[in-house]
Amino acid sequence: MAIWQDYLTHHRDRFLAEFQELLAIPSVSTNPARMTDVRRAAVFTADRLRQAGFSNAAVHETTGHPVVLASWLEAPGKPTVLVYGHFDVQPPEPLELWTSPPFEPEVRDGRIYARGASDMKGNLMLAVAACEAWLKTSGQLPVNVRFLLEGEEEVGSASLPDFITAHRDLLQADLAVSADSGQPGEDQPMLLTALRGLTGLQVDVRTARTDLHSGLLGGIAPNALHAMVEILGSLRDSEGRIAVAGFHDDVRPLSEADRREIADIPDDTPLLLGYAGIAAAVGDPDYTPRERNWVRPTLDVNGLWGGYEGEGSKTVIPCEAHAKITCRLVPDQDPARVQELVRSHILRHAPQGAEVSFQSLAGGALPYHIPDDHPGQAAAQRALTALYGKLPLHYRMGASVPITAMLHALLGIHTVSYGFGMFDENMHAPNEFMRLRNFELGQTGFALLLEELGRQPRLGDA
């Protein structure tokens, strides 16, 4: 057994305690009131990296939330790997549905519960632990390693592209490894080959100067909620297909070979639905559920509100209604073009008396794809096979990790996704958790990945 494994075993309790410390910081990037907490998480991870052996780890300013950079470049002749992660988290609301408070991490039944446990403070901390184990036992890493940790992933990484462009020299690498990833089963690893893109907007509807008395003006005045219902109703047809004109124009057609490859991978949809308490999948009947999630775009209303939400009733005709919408995108859709199509559709379908305006919500993410034969994927496959004793499945994913397409566009490098979260861990939902077993196995897995990457003669595309 590798000596770094002994180190990981010996420091197991400390690594868990440090993970809990990071989880206790409410680094909700979407909430302006949490700005200093996002910064606290940055400072914490920079300190943690320095303690692990990355002596130059530092917090860097951006136009938004700060970024943490660190590097260990003392392996001449070896390739350089840029490890990506994020220390921000989704909002914890609705709070009343959490069994234990979202920022007071609690271990129950071999799981650690807290907002950000699975997405992705656990994956971030296990990668740092693996590097520390290598450095403290061998005095070196098998490859040159840089860390790029951001605090805006959950809000679309808006200021990251400019930051990367301005700091190219500190980010030079042959390959990126995104720790923001997961696996389909407790003993089933995967290799991620594709991720969806994202675009988001808010729709604001106004129908009058002020809320109105439904007795005085009922039957006469337009109702902003009725208008919003009409607008949102027009976005899909009666069978669940997205009805926005042009929405699917740039979607890469699905070949029969693609469909067979997807159908051959064990389908965990029934399991996911079971966890969520859902009887049956819903959506466009022309595609299988897995196809709809992996290679078809979506349009989801994420939030909707207007009028009176308090106790009892209020006989009011609301003058305002608001909706938040995000679309998951697939190759070769462009976030800006799709958002423009949705806006035009809404303006065409807004009923009489409804004044509609928009706000762009996320910076937008391009869809991403890494070739199956990439040397970084080969190294990851060997590491995961050694860890689990079985080959990883080739997965696509319905989620978005904007950094993948961004690093390809700005630094010309591909990204291997390598993480140990699981799909049932309530990411973006109440009672988010991570399995402690995965947190520990992941440390070994990440140390193995570094070893395998060091055996690869080259990692870049050139």
Add this chain to the structure above:
Amino acid sequence: MAIWQDYLTHHRDRFLAEFQELLAIPSVSTNPARMTDVRRAAVFTADRLRQAGFSNAAVHETTGHPVVLASWLEAPGKPTVLVYGHFDVQPPEPLELWTSPPFEPEVRDGRIYARGASDMKGNLMLAVAACEAWLKTSGQLPVNVRFLLEGEEEVGSASLPDFITAHRDLLQADLAVSADSGQPGEDQPMLLTALRGLTGLQVDVRTARTDLHSGLLGGIAPNALHAMVEILGSLRDSEGRIAVAGFHDDVRPLSEADRREIADIPDDTPLLLGYAGIAAAVGDPDYTPRERNWVRPTLDVNGLWGGYEGEGSKTVIPCEAHAKITCRLVPDQDPARVQELVRSHILRHAPQGAEVSFQSLAGGALPYHIPDDHPGQAAAQRALTALYGKLPLHYRMGASVPITAMLHALLGIHTVSYGFGMFDENMHAPNEFMRLRNFELGQTGFALLLEELGRQPRLGDA
């Protein structure tokens, strides 16, 4: 000039100060946290009535908010009039749209701004002032007078029917006068002949055990907001007609004579829409706007919410959605039957994967109608003609005042609606106000009404 008029003029500033004192009490009946404030408003009005000369004025308990009763019965041989009012108010939200805080009454440009100013603390206080002026100058009232003031009007007067039944002896009267009324113009009085009924319900939709990650389950999981949009969209057709099967079955057909009578009354719809910042009326094209508001039922979504409402975006598939709905009803619709029809319709139109439940919101109010030739209406017509020098218009109204149908059912008496609010005074909306001129003119008008009622040989229907 009547001596009570001198008294009203002399005590003008005190009456205004007392009005402001009542407005400062946040007696929001729908909000459980305001329960003690509703009680404070009850105690305040009982004190005020005692000070005016109703020595037995007292606060009475109900199963809900308290009721205030008072009587002066020292006019033997004269009819007895039951003056109805309410001291509760609508919720003030959204607070940020108020120019001055809703419970810190402020006089600006001859108007007093506060929640409840127009609906109906002003009308309540002017009625008390008029009685006080009679009692303090003549030592008597022209008729026997009882007061019935409740604290649940804005939530459907749920506990009032049982209270009235249990206190019939304290409420015996020949006629009721509801001060919860208004007039169409600053110098244009009206006689109200019909009011709409009301029924309200909340619709709760659930599609999963918890909110879900739109990347992991987008394209697969049902979205509670999509389901709610589909449900609410099914409630009306593309031209704005209510599409609930059976909804209009019990609506009394509109005769050509009715339509002509309605068309002959000057239409203030354009004025109302202008105040509200609305370009054009919307609704069922088979009826005029005034017909839709006066003699046709409505179905309005008063509140709608689900998913993420905070800053920025959250890529979540919401598992819950909620909507509050109220229907205004016309003769001969029954509130319970209409609510049942709406529930059945919603259950029939709920999409796959949506679990729907309901809550009844308001006790429900029957629609009401008082005959044109009722002696109470004749007395009111003479008083208003004397006050304004012109005949009142015969109005119907789209609003609901549940007490009217309730008093007819429980005590066998009709109700004359007699108040001085105006339709542009932002009732149920931010920046509610009352014109000070109407508050003062209304005191004279109410004193005149008492005089005219005293001249009427009989007021009951028997």
